[in-house]
Amino acid sequence: MKDRTRPNLKIIGNNSASGGQYSDVRIIGDGVVEGDVECINFKSVGDSKINGSVKADHLKTVGSISVEGSVESDSIAITGDLRSTGDIRVGDLRVKGGIITKSSIKGDDVRLTGHVEVKNNCEGESFRSNGQLTIGGLLSADDIDIKAYGRSRINEIGGDRIIVRKGPGIGRVIKSALAAAGFRSEMLEVNSIEGDEIRLEYTKAKVVRGKDIVIDGGCNIEIVEYKDSLRVHHGATVKQKRKI
């Protein structure tokens, strides 16, 4: 996509244009693109809607972008929110705000802050998130670092190193008092977690399997299966422990 002879597309104000192959695409205001877009740089400020798929070397949005199709890019940076109906395939993904896809995310370096909703799988080499997460399928990466806020829910997590931390919310004292009273307001709920090094905090899981596992405060785990080591913090509940 190094063809600089292709035209640029600029949408300013409340306007629409048709898709196609462009060099640079710039949308300022309320832009609609009808059809698939392929370009080198895609930049939008405001509210843009693409009725088709987007393929760009670099995609940058301040505001919101909604794509009726898939998104493919070497790097995506969003301040605001990104919605897509199709897969998001990306090298570096940086989102501050929200990302919602009715399909999957496949990236290398994924860093998300804010609200995340993925209907199917979310994959990366490295995955970091800070916010509320809902992942309907498998979250898989070598390195997973989650700071979960609110009610987060992930079906399965698998990887090498997995860390789940509680996001800052109400203070720890009130928190534990609430938890003791049966309120579980902030917690990550997962069916199964499998990894080599696992460290969990405020996580509710059916099964956790791994080599070296640390279960910290606020956890409620039904079964832990570990190979080398297991440490359970006194503020955590583990119903069954099994060394294999």
Add this chain to the structure above:
Amino acid sequence: MENELISKKDLLELTGISYGQLYRWKRKMLIPEDWFIRKSTFTGQETFFPKEKILVRIDKIKDLKEDASLDELADILSPSPAEVEVEKNKLLHEKIVSEITMDLFAQALGLPEVFDFQKTLYAYLLDKMLASGEISGEEGKILLKTLEEHYPDFAGKPSELVFIRKLGVPLCLLISGTGQVSLDAGAKLVSRINISNVIEELKAKLADGGIK
């Protein structure tokens, strides 16, 4: 046993690989998604694998990863065609394709100087079906022509080859994905082959024969 399953736990124990590696290989599509079989057990959901296939695959990955990157490995193991050029004699010599198949191939599509991957695949598929006695030589030609004409549209995607006979009349179908096929009562499903599996098999054979 062909259909024996192995649990993920036992697999890791047996092969000495880690969860991290397994998930990494899954992400790189070195292990096909449909090998991950979920079953309910008394400890909740567990994942199982077709034992023979996964053990062979993991051996292969371990073996190859010394000198190839994971991405290169993905190319070798993926269902999309490899870049291969083989001479006819080599195919015969490595017993990938029999003489009879080669003759039929020559009659149906002409005999190329070198076989690229797709042509090798067609010949190999025909060879398999002839060897199993499911189809006759004449029917084999129909098969080859169907493949030659339509398989390029399916290349790289999971697809199935279905061979049907009704009142002695053969019918050859190519289907994308692995859908369900229902036939009327008078028709007989002669053969149904998952092409992706055959591609893997063929790639392995080519690799063993030192061709790729």
